[in-house]
Amino acid sequence: MAHFVKLDENNIVVNGFAIHDNELKDNENNEQEILGIKFCVKLFGEGNYKQTFYDGTSRKNYAGVGYTYDETRDAFIGPKPYASWTLNETTCKWEAPITHPTITTYEDGTYTQADADADVYPVGHEQEGQRVNSFVVGDTKNFTYIIIWDETGQKWTAKDRKDPQNNFNWDEETPQWIVDNS
Numbered sequence: 091m092a093h094f095v096k097l098d099e100n101n102i103v104v105n106g107f108a109i110h111d112n113e114l115k116d117n118e119n120n121e122q123e124i125l126g127i128k129f130c131v132k133l134f135g136e137g138n139y140k141q142t143f144y145d146g147t148s149r150k151n152y153a154g155v156g157y158t159y160d161e162t163r164d165a166f167i168g169p170k171p172y173a174s175w176t177l178n179e180t181t182c183k184w185e186a187p188i189t190h191p192t193i194t195t196y197e198d199g200t201y202t203q204a205d206a207d208a209d210v211y212p213v214g215h216e217q218e219g220q221r222v223n224s225f226v227v228g229d230t231k232n233f234t235y236i237i238i239w240d241e242t243g244q245k246w247t248a249k250d251r252k253d254p255q256n257n258f259n260w261d262e263e264t265p266q267w268i269v270d271n272s
Contacts, residue, residue: 091108091109091110091111092108092109092110092111092113092114092121092126092141093106093107093108093109093141093142093143093144093152093153094106094107094109094126094127094130094139094140094141094142095107095139095140095142095153095157095159095166096130096134096137096138096139097137097138097139097140097159098138100158101138101158101159101160101161102156102157102158102159103153103154103155103156103157103158103159103166104155105134105155106142106153106154106155107130107133107134109126109129109130113125113126113129114126114129123140123141126139126141127139127140127141140153140159140166142166148164149164149165149166150163150165150166150167150181150182150183151165151166151167151168151181151182151183152166153166154168156168156169157169160182163179163182165182166182167182167183167184168183168184170184171184171239172184172186172239172241173241174186174187174241174244175187186239186246187244188244188245188246188260188262189262190237190246191235191237191246191248191260191265191267192265193235193265193266193267194234194235194237195232195233195234195235196232196233196235196250196267197230197231197232197233198231198232198233198250198252199230199231200227200228200229200230200231201225201226201227201228201229201231202227203227205225205227206221206225206227209221209222209223209225210222233250233251235248235249235250235258235267236248236249236250236251243259245259245260246259246260247259247260247270248260248267256269257269257270258270
């Protein structure tokens with residue numbers, strides 16, 4: 091499948107479409123973007139259409155609704171998430187003034203036999219009684235932090251998934267998460 095987007099008068103993506111690769115092929119079986127554009131015009135009416143690519147091999151980023159097409163860079167750029175973030179000219183992605191934390195997971199205990207007993211597909215599921223996950227009793231439990239940029243404090247913050255939940259601030263110097271007791 092090939093993916094195309096429709097742009098408004100400000101080059102902002104307003105819609106996206108998937109079309110069969112055959113619609114892009116010329117008489118020599120080579121894919122041509124212009125043929126996909128003509129197909130989009132035929133189906134959806136006049137407009138400014140551009141091809142976008144999942145793998146980023148062209149136009150830097152896969153476009154979504156709200157992205158902007160930058161003609162000079164021949165790139166799709168997502169909406170700026172925060173005022174303090176700057177555009178990386180190489181990737182055309184927005185970056186925080188502080189590098190994203192390198193530690194994104196934490197350990198919390200080990201799997202027990204009770205975890206294993208509860209880790210099965212329910213009655214009525216096509217895989218009823220089979221294990222959902224592949225852990226072994228005694229394996230360490232790993233969880234992902236909920237990481238959020240704090241624009242006011244100009245810092246990365248995180249929450250764990252424990253009950254009660256803990257809050258953390260990223261210390262770029264050490265680099266580690268510091269419990270926020272405030």
